[in-house]
């Protein structure tokens with residue numbers, strides 16, 4: 001089968017071509033034989049989504065769209081973290097101008113990934129909370145390595161996931177499951193995520209996850225690319241349009257939320273907890 005051959009080629013190392021080194025926080029490698037691009041996040045230690053990583057992600061997505069790649073596989077250079085979600089330091093005691101640029105960029109990057117015309121898949125090779133889960137659920141397919149967690153834990157930080165975070169989550173989970181998980185701020189283990197359908201497959205390693213993502217992308221090999229892409233766009237149009245129409249309000253809501261003293265206090269305690277955890281070990 002064609003898609004199995006594609007995934008084998010990719011797994012075998014194939015003739016990869018690094019097409020982008022300009023962006024320091026992401027790399028794009030295209031396999032010359034399969035035409036599939038691997039977009040790797042590389043912002044140690046946890047791929048926290050700050051303004052610069054979001055900018056690099058957006059320009060890498062644009063690059064992949066522009067070079068006619070057959071698909072995009074999103075992954076991480078860290079062996080244990082896909083992405084720790086939004087960089088909390090962008091929201092804690094923020095400079096409001098930067099904060100505005102940060103949230104606008106998050107909107108921009110999400111619109112590009114969720115609305116991407118190429119087939120997208122996430123090789124989730126580590127923990128994937130909150131914004132990390134948003135990136136993964138914005139792709140069309142998810143393969144995750146065991147012993148990690150994924151979910152939208154915003155309520156645990158005293159925050160409410162915006163409607164478009166929910167849209168991506170709801171494009172994957174049934175409403176009842178999504179609502180309960182969001183209300184609880186639940187983080188799913190790899191096995192739990194597979195059971196509820198938050199991920200599509202598990203893999204024993206990053207390489208295997210990439211191979212399975214490539215096999216998914218290979219399933220479109222015989223489908224007319226324009227018909228496939230327009231069908232995807234049609235499915236996602238309402239979600240994308242909702243954010244496009246409400247971008248300004250969404251930004252103002254975010255800026256209002258982060259300027260609340262109670263939220264700042266909560267974020268301070270949360271960050272302290274993350275650091276204490278480090279000291280205890």
Ligand SMILES: CCCCCC/C=C\CC(=O)SCCNC(=O)CCNC(=O)[C@H](O)C(C)(C)COP(=O)(O)OP(=O)(O)OC[C@H]1O[C@@H](n2cnc3c(N)ncnc32)[C@H](O)[C@@H]1OP(=O)(O)O
Nearest residue numbers: 048084085086087088089127129130131159253254257274
């Ligand atoms: C209208 C308003 C709408 C707003 C809605 C949006 C709201 C939220 C969306 C988000 O994405 S908020 C971020 C949520 N993320 C998390 O809660 C994850 C927190 N991190 C962890 O659970 C763990 O760090 C980890 C990802 C499981 C990794 O664990 P590990 O043990 O490997 O690493 P640590 O030692 O915990 O971390 C290393 C280092 O990184 C710092 N760090 C971790 N996560 C973040 C983060 N999201 N932002 C900023 N910094 C982070 C952590 O404090 C450590 O720092 P140092 O001690 O080394 O300085």
